Amino acid sequence: MADTRFKLNTGAEIPALGLGTWQSDTGLVKKAVAYALSVGYKHIDAAYCYGNEDEVGEGLKEAFDGGIKREDVFVTTKLWCTYHSRVEQNLDMSLKSLGLDYVDLYLMHWPVAMNPEGNHEKFPKHPDGSRDLVKDWSHIETWKSMEKLLATGKVKAIGVANYSVRYLEQLLPHCTVVPAVNQIENHPSLPQQEIVDFCKAKGIHITAYSPLGSTGSPMMKEKAILEVAEKRSITPASVLLSYHISRGSSVLAKSVNPERIKANMDIVKLDASDMKTLNDYSLELVKSGKVVRYVYPAFGVEFGFPDKS
Numbered sequence: 001m002a003d004t005r006f007k008l009n010t011g012a013e014i015p016a017l018g019l020g021t022w023q024s025d026t027g028l029v030k031k032a033v034a035y036a037l038s039v040g041y042k043h044i045d046a047a048y049c050y051g052n053e054d055e056v057g058e059g060l061k062e063a064f065d066g067g068i069k070r071e072d073v074f075v076t077t078k079l080w081c082t083y084h085s086r087v088e089q090n091l092d093m094s095l096k097s098l099g100l101d102y103v104d105l106y107l108m109h110w111p112v113a114m115n116p117e118g119n120h121e122k123f124p125k126h127p128d129g130s131r132d133l134v135k136d137w138s139h140i141e142t143w144k145s146m147e148k149l150l151a152t153g154k155v156k157a158i159g160v161a162n163y164s165v166r167y168l169e170q171l172l173p174h175c176t177v178v179p180a181v182n183q184i185e186n187h188p189s190l191p192q193q194e195i196v197d198f199c200k201a202k203g204i205h206i207t208a209y210s211p212l213g214s215t216g217s218p219m220m221k222e223k224a225i226l227e228v229a230e231k232r233s234i235t236p237a238s239v240l241l242s243y244h245i246s247r248g249s250s251v252l253a254k255s256v257n258p259e260r261i262k263a264n265m266d267i268v269k270l271d272a273s274d275m276k277t278l279n280d281y282s283l284e285l286v287k288s289g290k291v292v293r294y295v296y297p298a299f300g301v302e303f304g305f306p307d308k309s
């Protein structure tokens with residue numbers, strides 16, 4: 001089932017499984033990308049902020065030199081927060097590093113702008129250590145610039161990441177183009193049902209990030225996951241990745257290890273009783289206020305996530 005695809009509101013298809021590249025060390029990520037594409041991945045998730053797009057680009061080049069066609073790979077990258085007032089410039093920087101003339105999807109990485117003239121190119125800070133934000137900058141302004149990119153041919157689709165219902169409700173009335181995707185942290189310990197349902201109703205596809213619980217894959221030790229894995233004789237990683245495909249979402253798994261990259265393609269159709277076990281586990285966490293969000297950078301901003309409000 002790793003070859004499942006979902007239709008975007010642009011008419012294009014997004015391959016259900018993507019290779020993540022956040023925290024993929026330089027020296028390893030070129031091989032990871034080239035290897036993943038050689039064994040059948042069709043979707044690579046990158047970001048300017050990850051600082052490794054040059055190497056991701058080298059991995060893509062190796063794959064293209066080996067005969068894989070550009071049009072058969074779905075490449076996503078993201079606008080970083082210090083570039084909200086310079087959207088096309090940041091896209092051009094990513095395209096140059098990736099060695100591409102277009103990306104399939106360009107996302108606003110977080111709906112918050114950081115000072116483009118601060119004391120660091122990506123993570124400007126105030127003397128007290130807090131992030132140097134442009135507090136009066138609206139993410140709607142950024143989206144307007146993202147919409148203009150479509151006419152350049154440098155992006156096939158545009159979308160957002162880390163948007164809550166609250167932020168989408170602010171954005172949608174001002175959109176000429178509805179985001180194709182909202183990329184969010186999602187796994188049975190953070191089901192985010194309200195945003196998943198809201199996006200579905202608006203025709204916005206969900207891509208799940210950190211499906212294994214991010215660094216060190218802590219979700220793989222959760223009892224409900226182990227229970228389904230044992231019952232189906234599959235790995236916990238397979239349960240965690242398959243869960244999203246059953247929910248109609250695409251999913252990104254990061255690995256720089258060839259065995260794990262290959263193993264993560266083992267996506268199966270979970271049945272109703274498997275999904276019930278996982279959903280009951282999620283509901284219990286939601287009811288007791290114990291959902292777990294692994295990725296919550298210190299922006300000091302209220303993003304409208306129900307678990308953080």
Ligand SMILES: NC(=O)C1=CN([C@@H]2O[C@H](COP(=O)(O)OP(=O)(O)OC[C@H]3O[C@@H](n4cnc5c(N)ncnc54)[C@H](OP(=O)(O)O)[C@@H]3O)[C@@H](O)[C@H]2O)C=CC1
Nearest residue numbers: 020021022209210211212213214216217237253254255256
């Ligand atoms: N839009 C956004 O703000 C965000 C987007 N993302 C995107 O989503 C991707 C995935 O999320 P990420 O946070 O990286 O975390 P994941 O949930 O993909 O987990 C990655 C961790 O799991 C390990 N791992 C991977 N596969 C296996 C396996 N089969 N068995 C055991 N361990 C495994 C990896 O180690 P190893 O490499 O050694 O295998 C790494 O430590 C990111 O890389 C990025 O592309 C992520 C966070 C935020």
Ligand SMILES: O=C[C@H](O)[C@@H](O)[C@@H](O)[C@H](O)C(=O)O
Nearest residue numbers: 022047049050295296297298
């Ligand atoms: O995509 C992954 C994450 O969003 C990552 O880009 C952020 O967590 C960033 O490191 C930050 O500290 O703001």
